Amino acid sequence: MLNTNFYNGKRVLVTGHTGFKGTWLCRMLVNAGALVTGYSLPAPATPNLFERSGLVGNMVSIIGDIRDFDRLQVCFRDAGPEIVFHLAAQPIVRESYQNPRYTYETNVMGTVNLLECVRLNPCVKSVLNVTTDKVYHNNEWVWGYRECEPLDGFDPYSNSKSCSELATHCYVNSFFAEGQAAVSTARAGNVIGGGDFAADRIIPDCVRAVAGGETIGVRNPYSTRPYQHVLEPLAAYLMIARRQYEDKTYAGCYNVGPDDCDCVTTGELVDLFCRTWGPGARWENRAEENAPHEANFLKLDCSKLKSVFGWSPRWHIAECMEMVCRFGKIWLEGGNIPVEMDQEIRYFETGEMGWSREKS
DSSP: OOOOGGGTTOEEEEETTTSHHHHHHHHHHHHTTOEEEEEESSOSSSSOHHHHTTOBTTBEEEEOOTTOHHHHHHHHHHHOOSEEEEOOSOOOHHHHHHOHHHHHIIIIIHHHHHHHHHHHOTTOOEEEEEOOGGGBOOOOOSSOBOTTSOBOOSSHHHHHHHHHHHHHHHHHHHHSTTSSSEEEEEEEOOEEOTTOOOTTOHHHHHHHHHHTTOOEEESOTTOEEOOEETHHHHHHHHHHHHHHHHOGGGOSEEEEOOOGGGOEEHHHHHHHHHHHHOTTOOEEEOOOTTOOOOOSBOOBOOHHHHHHHOOOOOOOHHHHHHHHHHHHHHHHTTOOHHHHHHHHHHHHHHOOOSSOGGGO
């Protein structure tokens, strides 16, 4: 069971708090009683989850660019965080081909700026840099990548996240070896869940299509990815940050992904979405010629996280999709989003369902 009592009263800084994962993480932290400060650009999508999450007024929200070191340093001085979650990033592969310089400035120098602020602010005791499963040199293997595999992402997004990992490792060796702050990186698989409206992501594309009465277009139906519900990696992030706060020997790099049985192709994922959503959901193959390169096969080996912390995924892919479709319908019906978020978080944390399955 996930125990968030540790965060009650803790000062926590979340970069990228207006994004999809950042909003869910802040909701979990606020519910736990943490004193949360967020630092981020405005929400990247319209509509956006942050505005409807009930977080406005319940945390400090600072709009700022992670590339702006001086503004970030002021945020650190004012917030005095004990724990930092670094999620601010340019996270879209296709966008990284269109704007590679911005992607590197954000994902590499943004990380350096954050680590420099940590170095200059001894109040920080625990830091988690969230990267991606795509940091590895991809050999299209059928087995999962381990944390000891070479880092060398192919596209600008993936490569910039590999560089973020290397910058973090350098700062750990050069400045944090004496134990000022425990610093880890988390390499998470593809996340799905309610409230994601980003462009060029499969679940947002599915929800937008069914909402508009359109056929879902799938660009890469045969690509295998480690899909997981957004609460899975967030729970792991909270666990890693807590454990290394209490004992710095837990600091390191960790893969966070589903078990092999839940690594599916994008086509299989959309099939499951259509079956779960019900009438009106359908898809077609829209594979593009001359499309930007993306890996065909990608899985993670999460043995380290399991052996070190006794961690295991909570929800299989079918249950993840139940949550996705339930949330999507509630959103489209104008339902109470904070209540729905809290119900899903409680169900994930305790296994106690606050609703009937028939409602989904």
